[in-house]
Amino acid sequence: PEKGLKDYYKDYFPIGVAVNPRMVQPGPDAELIKAQFNSMTPENAMKMGPIHPEENRYNWKDADAIADFARQNNIKLRGHTLCWHNQTPRWFFTDSTGKTVSREVLLARLKRHITDVMGRYKGKIYAWDVVNEAVPDTGKSLYRPSKFYEIIGEDYIEKAFQYAHEADPSAQLFYNDYNTENASKRERIYQLLKKLKAKGVPIDGVGLQAHWSIYEPTKQELEESITKFASLGLKIQFTEVDVSVYPKEHERRARKDTDKSEFTPEMNDKQAAHYKMLFEVFRKHRDKITGVTFWNLSDKYSWLDNFPVPGRKDYPLLFDQNGQPKKAYERVVQF
Numbered sequence: 001p002e003k004g005l006k007d008y009y010k011d012y013f014p015i016g017v018a019v020n021p022r023m024v025q026p027g028p029d030a031e032l033i034k035a036q037f038n039s040m041t042p043e044n045a046m047k048m049g050p051i052h053p054e055e056n057r058y059n060w061k062d063a064d065a066i067a068d069f070a071r072q073n074n075i076k077l078r079g080h081t082l083c084w085h086n087q088t089p090r091w092f093f094t095d096s097t098g099k100t101v102s103r104e105v106l107l108a109r110l111k112r113h114i115t116d117v118m119g120r121y122k123g124k125i126y127a128w129d130v131v132n133e134a135v136p137d138t139g140k141s142l143y144r145p146s147k148f149y150e151i152i153g154e155d156y157i158e159k160a161f162q163y164a165h166e167a168d169p170s171a172q173l174f175y176n177d178y179n180t181e182n183a184s185k186r187e188r189i190y191q192l193l194k195k196l197k198a199k200g201v202p203i204d205g206v207g208l209q210a211h212w213s214i215y216e217p218t219k220q221e222l223e224e225s226i227t228k229f230a231s232l233g234l235k236i237q238f239t240e241v242d243v244s245v246y247p248k249e250h251e252r253r254a255r256k257d258t259d260k261s262e263f264t265p266e267m268n269d270k271q272a273a274h275y276k277m278l279f280e281v282f283r284k285h286r287d288k289i290t291g292v293t294f295w296n297l298s299d300k301y302s303w304l305d306n307f308p309v310p311g312r313k314d315y316p317l318l319f320d321q322n323g324q325p326k327k328a329y330e331r332v333v334q335f
């Protein structure tokens with residue numbers, strides 16, 4: 001195509017894509033990335049487990065391949081993620097005898113990890129998801145009972161941001177989370193961010209993951225998130241956009257009629273209309289939004305294949321299984 005998403009949106013915000021190291025090898029995926037996107041996020045390659053499998057061993061290969069591709073093609077790079085309860089190796093929390101480490105040891109490990117990883121990509125990564133998914137989905141607490149929280153306490157979050165700021169003072173630092181259109185969780189994320197801001201923690205923005213579906217969010221819910229988080233003086237990025245064609249797991253049993261693995265014409269239309277609405281809202285709030293990233297490149301492969309329902313394929317993106325633009329793509333670029 002002569003014009004890509006990045007060109008249509010050049011006066012709005014960068015358009016990004018989550019990638020794995022295979023996609024940046026020469027071939028159709030790499031061509032699609034170059035034609036359409038001006039920002040990238042490594043889908044897994046910079047997470048604690050993949051990049052830091054043992055205390056004294058880093059695996060830079062995959063992350064380097066992605067960073068090199070971004071640089072060679074003038075594509076911005078987001079880092080994901082420095083502190084998360086998932087995809088973190090067991091060694092992080094235990095000593096050589098298997099005993100849980102102390103607060104001091106875990107803080108030292110966290111600092112070293114953040115310093116080393118951010119240091120390696122200093123000047124190459126413009127924004128980092130420093131802490132990912134720290135707020136629980138339900139209940140009243142602001143803090144997910146993760147190993148970081150249990151061993152360090154609630155200040156693990158501000159410590160992570162301080163270490164990150166010291167490691168690369170020019171990188172933009174984000175807190176990143178999902179279910180941000182759920183009123184209760186949104187409020188608790190807001191309270192956490194407000195607390196961090198009040199304490200002077202170096203945080204620049206909030207990443208709203210945007211793992212949505214053709215049933216959610218509503219325009220109103222989305223606009224409420226944007227205005228609420230922007231009121232804290234934080235930049236907003238939609239960091240992991242995908243629009244599943246299925247209702248969320250909790251609705252699934254009630255809607256067996258949609259529980260099939262084909263991409264039906266009805267799904268195609270509904271998804272196109274939903275993407276149209278989402279991007280209308282993004283454009284309207286361009287003064288608050290500094291990036292929109294899709295979580296995967298095309299329907300050939302999505303992390304939602306087999307998740308959360310084993311054996312089920314999903315079709316959440318703007319390009320089909322052959323890398324061709326879908327109806328949703330047309331709706332996103334026609335304005």
Ligand code: XIL
Binds near residue numbers: 043
């Ligand atoms: C997902 C990846 O896409 C999968 O390949 C992996 O198996 C699990 O993690 N929220 C996040 C992302 O912040 O890191 C997750 O990525 C999706 C949910």
